[in-house]
Amino acid sequence: MAETRDAVVIGSGFGGSIAALRLAESGRDVLVLEWGGRNTAKDFRQSWDPRYLQTLYTAVPSSDYEALFRYARTLGGGSVLFSGMMLRSPSEVFEWVDETGYKPWPDGITRSLMSPYYEKVEKMMSVSQARWDEVPAGGTFFAALIQAAGKKADRGRFPYVGCVQCGFCEAACIYDAKKSLILNYIPAAEGLGAEFRTSCKAMTIKTEGAGYRVTYRDPFGTTKEVDAPLVCIACNAVEDAALLLRSAPYLDKLSDQVGRNFTNSGDLAWLWLLKKPFYENMAIWRGRTNAVMQTYGWWRSHLIHMHTGSTPPGIFGGLDVRRRGGGSPDLSWGLDHKHFAFEVYRNRLVPCQLSGMVKGEGTVRIDGTGRAIIDLPVTPVFQAYMDKVRRVAEEIAAASDAEVLDVAPRGFERGGAHLQGTCRIGASPDAAVCDPYGEVFNYKGLFVTDGGSVPSGTGVNPSLTISANAERIAEYIVGNVKS
Amino acid sequence: MSRAPHGRPAAWHRRDFLAVVGQASLLPLVTWACGNESSIQPNVAFGSCRTPTQHEEEKLLMLADTIVPGGKADPRGLAGAVEACPLEPLYDPMLPLALAAPLVVSFLDDQAKQKYGAEYVKLGLPERTEVTRAVEATSPLFGYLLKFIRGIYYTSAVAYEAIGFPGNNLGYINHPDFSLRRPLGEGMTEDGNMP
Ligand SMILES: Cc1cc2nc3c(=O)[nH]c(=O)nc-3n(C[C@H](O)[C@H](O)[C@H](O)COP(=O)(O)OP(=O)(O)OC[C@H]3O[C@@H](n4cnc5c(N)ncnc54)[C@H](O)[C@@H]3O)c2cc1C
Numbered sequence A: 001m002a003e004t005r006d007a008v009v010i011g012s013g014f015g016g017s018i019a020a021l022r023l024a025e026s027g028r029d030v031l032v033l034e035w036g037g038r039n040t041a042k043d044f045r046q047s048w049d050p051r052y053l054q055t056l057y058t059a060v061p062s063s064d065y066e067a068l069f070r071y072a073r074t075l076g077g078g079s080v081l082f083s084g085m086m087l088r089s090p091s092e093v094f095e096w097v098d099e100t101g102y103k104p105w106p107d108g109i110t111r112s113l114m115s116p117y118y119e120k121v122e123k124m125m126s127v128s129q130a131r132w133d134e135v136p137a138g139g140t141f142f143a144a145l146i147q148a149a150g151k152k153a154d155r156g157r158f159p160y161v162g163c164v165q166c167g168f169c170e171a172a173c174i175y176d177a178k179k180s181l182i183l184n185y186i187p188a189a190e191g192l193g194a195e196f197r198t199s200c201k202a203m204t205i206k207t208e209g210a211g212y213r214v215t216y217r218d219p220f221g222t223t224k225e226v227d228a229p230l231v232c233i234a235c236n237a238v239e240d241a242a243l244l245l246r247s248a249p250y251l252d253k254l255s256d257q258v259g260r261n262f263t264n265s266g267d268l269a270w271l272w273l274l275k276k277p278f279y280e281n282m283a284i285w286r287g288r289t290n291a292v293m294q295t296y297g298w299w300r301s302h303l304i305h306m307h308t309g310s311t312p313p314g315i316f317g318g319l320d321v322r323r324r325g326g327g328s329p330d331l332s333w334g335l336d337h338k339h340f341a342f343e344v345y346r347n348r349l350v351p352c353q354l355s356g357m358v359k360g361e362g363t364v365r366i367d368g369t370g371r372a373i374i375d376l377p378v379t380p381v382f383q384a385y386m387d388k389v390r391r392v393a394e395e396i397a398a399a400s401d402a403e404v405l406d407v408a409p410r411g412f413e414r415g416g417a418h419l420q421g422t423c424r425i426g427a428s429p430d431a432a433v434c435d436p437y438g439e440v441f442n443y444k445g446l447f448v449t450d451g452g453s454v455p456s457g458t459g460v461n462p463s464l465t466i467s468a469n470a471e472r473i474a475e476y477i478v479g480n481v482k483s
Numbered sequence B: 001m002s003r004a005p006h007g008r009p010a011a012w013h014r015r016d017f018l019a020v021v022g023q024a025s026l027l028p029l030v031t032w033a034c035g036n037e038s039s040i041q042p043n044v045a046f047g048s049c050r051t052p053t054q055h056e057e058e059k060l061l062m063l064a065d066t067i068v069p070g071g072k073a074d075p076r077g078l079a080g081a082v083e084a085c086p087l088e089p090l091y092d093p094m095l096p097l098a099l100a101a102p103l104v105v106s107f108l109d110d111q112a113k114q115k116y117g118a119e120y121v122k123l124g125l126p127e128r129t130e131v132t133r134a135v136e137a138t139s140p141l142f143g144y145l146l147k148f149i150r151g152i153y154y155t156s157a158v159a160y161e162a163i164g165f166p167g168n169n170l171g172y173i174n175h176p177d178f179s180l181r182r183p184l185g186e187g188m189t190e191d192g193n194m195p
């Protein structure tokens, strides 16, 4: 017989843990099903060994094999593995109208409406602006490039307290200096009786009585069921869509938008090659994974935001670095490539990671076994966006006599980890999967509370907006949905 | 499509690769940090693949030596992938990419035989480079294996030293040249956020 709960939350990342805490606070008996394991600081390692990383990550290539998407599979979701930049989306994001004239954020959801929710999350997760003495060398180089191009850079914001700059943020923090959800929302929810059941993968959702039946696989591979009048889906944008598509035979009034409008938040990444290092005896690749400095210098004009990262050798090895338009190395491997890497890696490569506003034209589908397949084609709209970004990247390079290097077959790396839009909120089921409060159209009590329901790119790194949106939806559920 | 005498297509396009491996097993093959199906769920698609034999392992070492050459092939005497010796993950059955390896080896041999009438391992670096380049051009999937080899090379202790990677540890809090201060700060933001 199926177990019964007041609420089931699927996924324990930002969207799931926040919903779980708020529902537990409202006195509900909450069960969280989490695909990944219960990993904490004692389990983390300072290692880029793929055999270790595969215990925490899922990676899926796009259907054309041009881009690689990665996301968390561990208790606490992306908060455990992310590089910590937590920024509020600028006002323009909420007012943005896409290239076809559609406004993804429903009317009334504005930056000022979101501000209290942002604040709530920042307090819970101890988010603050990095201090100047926390800026790693990569940030220094980035700021110098931006300054040479006539703009300014500033320090980003992180949930880091007592960071020792070890540089393993994306392999998870062994010092608990990164204040992931496993250190705040999750223990708080557990303290109120919420149960986080790990190594359990939700397979389908069906209607059952006045609510829903969630079928999941437990750690031993046994199929189990749990019934609840309220279900929050929070598996990340890709897996949300896969779960709903696996459930489509039982939920026949779902919007046909499920899995569509997928966006990688306009993420593009590349490297600048300096002719001469700005600071001779300073190695760039040191310190935390996100090297702190960011710029809004091209935000108002281009709706793009850039920040610098650190590219430790393992990540560098994953890039197809080669010269654009000839010049050595023209292959991303071989003797020339190796000599080039040894000459320039230490202090002549400056990485850039960019987010920006561009229509989500990707799709998440499932294969015959129910696994997610991701399409992110380079459409004319996306190509125009990449061209616009390239002009800015070249402009910055030119001001410092630097060069933009190709790092992937189409120049920019365009996969990433910022995934949104597949179950987006909106005014009508013709264009969206959920109503503005995250409730799936035609399914009372079924909500999407994570990146899947965020209707567009977030302009900046998305975790804080995903979280604030989860707080907003959870507040609505607590105030309006009867237990 | 023309067929080589030994029965495989002469040019390996992605579509052929898909046909050989079977769509269902592709995802796990190329997702190196895989876990798309975690250990709690045995993946039936793996049934059609196998880990490399010792003979194939030797060929994979030659591929690694082509991707990151070392030894006598490098006039500067810088260690390459084979000397750095971090290649076990290529054969590790826990990592799904290893299951693609036998197939990759057969692609390389096919190309090598077609172009030079010899097995891949018998060729010199320039010929191996050419063959590898040709196989790379026919399948974006192959690129994942190249990335993987480069990735394990650049995370080896040998490469860390040669590349001048200082190690992931303390930043530049006390560095004498550390000169980033307020003047580079952005006037547009309030504590790092836009309004
Ligand atoms: C390496 C890396 C670096 C990043 N850096 C930054 C950064 O600096 N700043 C920033 O803002 N963002 C960053 N991100 C992105 C950020 O982590 C994500 O946007 C965020 O985690 C998404 O939140 P979510 O709640 O939508 O999903 P997630 O946090 O991904 O949580 C989803 C959870 O659901 C679980 N799950 C999936 N399917 C199922 C299922 N069927 N049943 C049960 N559980 C399931 C997963 O295991 C996971 O734990 C980074 C991401 C990565 C991977």
Ligand code: SF4
Pocket (backbone or CB within 6 Å): A160, A162, A163, A164, A165, A166, A167, A168, A169, A170, A172, A173, A174, A175, A176, A177, A178, A287, A288, A289
């Ligand atoms: S750099 Fe800081 S936050 Fe990142 S893993 Fe190291 S101590 Fe933790």
